[in-house]
Ligand SMILES: N[C@@H](CCSC[C@H]1O[C@@H](n2cnc3c(=O)[nH]cnc32)[C@H](O)[C@@H]1O)C(=O)O
């Protein structure tokens with residue numbers, strides 16, 4: 001750790017206007033100064049100096065919905081609707097995954113995330129202690145939840161392991177690991193089970209990570225079983241009295257949108273997964289104008305099929321315009337806010353991360369702008385959203401530690417990960 005001085009970069013702080021030729025001073029795990037070069041207090045000495053006049057600095061990206069270990073199942077089953085994809089392909093394959101498979105699949109995902117500028121991710125899977133170990137090693141930030149499928153949890157063993165995850169890992173890695181409980185969805189968790197999970201989460205002081213209103217089929221099914229939309233059902237059961245991170249939220253009524261806004265539910269919009277599974281397109285413009293906190297996630301690499309948040313931001317912005325017929329929907333700055341500050345808020349981390357401001361944790365990325373597709377730089381936020389890709393990320397810092405520089409990830413052994421995942425891909 002120590003002190004890092006990044007000089008000469010274009011800064012996109014998210015919390016304010018773009019700063020040209022700015023500097024960032026990192027002291028330990030925190031941002032000490034972010035601003036124009038002439039304002040840094042005299043006598044501030046750094047251990048590491050990064051010359052960044054050809055770079056753009058942004059807050060680290062927040063991937064608000066993943067199943068990281070599914071990187072092992074990348075391109076394992078494609079071109080199917082959600083129900084068939086899950087029931088016929090994914091769940092039978094997941095039943096054969098070992099704890100070690102999940103550890104190595106997660107390491108592959110973390111490598112890909114760091115490589116493309118993600119510094120924080122919200123993950124729902126199983127064997128989450130293996131995921132936590134991988135997060136400790138890789139150095140990024142993870143908000144982890146044990147996925148809970150109610151009808152597979154007759155004896156309560158899965159809920160118990162979700163509880164252990166919270167008790168054993170909350171705050172680990174200097175606070176880099178936080179936890180939630182992960183009731184999978186209203187179609188896999190009956191109402192009594194959802195209530196039980198919510199009560200348990202309330203007792204532990206953590207939030208919930210759930211899939212809601214992903215497909216038309218789900219909405220029809222929940223409506224006919226319980227006489228309410230998935231959102232209204234979750235509200236009726238009291239889930240939204242807790243902090244909730246709700247993935248997808250594709251098929252919504254006007255009333256659903258008001259509930260999401262009023263209850264301050266964090267929505268993880270996953271545009272590419274929704275497109276690929278043909279689940280539909282979430283009403284992002286309507287949610288944002290109603291004041292819903294909409295963040296961006298990739299979902300797992302079996303339904304995306306990459307974890308590149310820079311690409312996901314672009315898809316989000318383009319799709320919102322295309323579907324609404326309004327080119328002003330989700331402008332570039334808004335798309336970046338969604339992928340940083342809104343993600344931080346949805347994970348309950350906005351006091352710590354999400355913007356580049358003195359006092360916040362030092363989670364930031366440097367993106368190369370000395371590239372043909374980033375020239376001549378009329379508007380750097382638009383360049384990032386509409387022209388860049390995750391490959392352009394050069395440097396990643398989390399909690400004041402350099403995880404990648406010059407495109408080289410320092411905390412993970414790339415060759416070892418490739419060998420392990422190839423071996424386990426069957
Ligand atoms: N079956 C697990 C718990 C589920 S983890 C989360 C689950 O969500 C599944 N999943 C991945 N993407 C999606 C999606 O888009 N919608 C619904 N489920 C998904 C994923 O395959 C995984 O089975 C156990 O043994 O305890």
Ligand SMILES: [Zn+2]
Nearest residue numbers: 211247299300
């Ligand atoms: Zn998911």
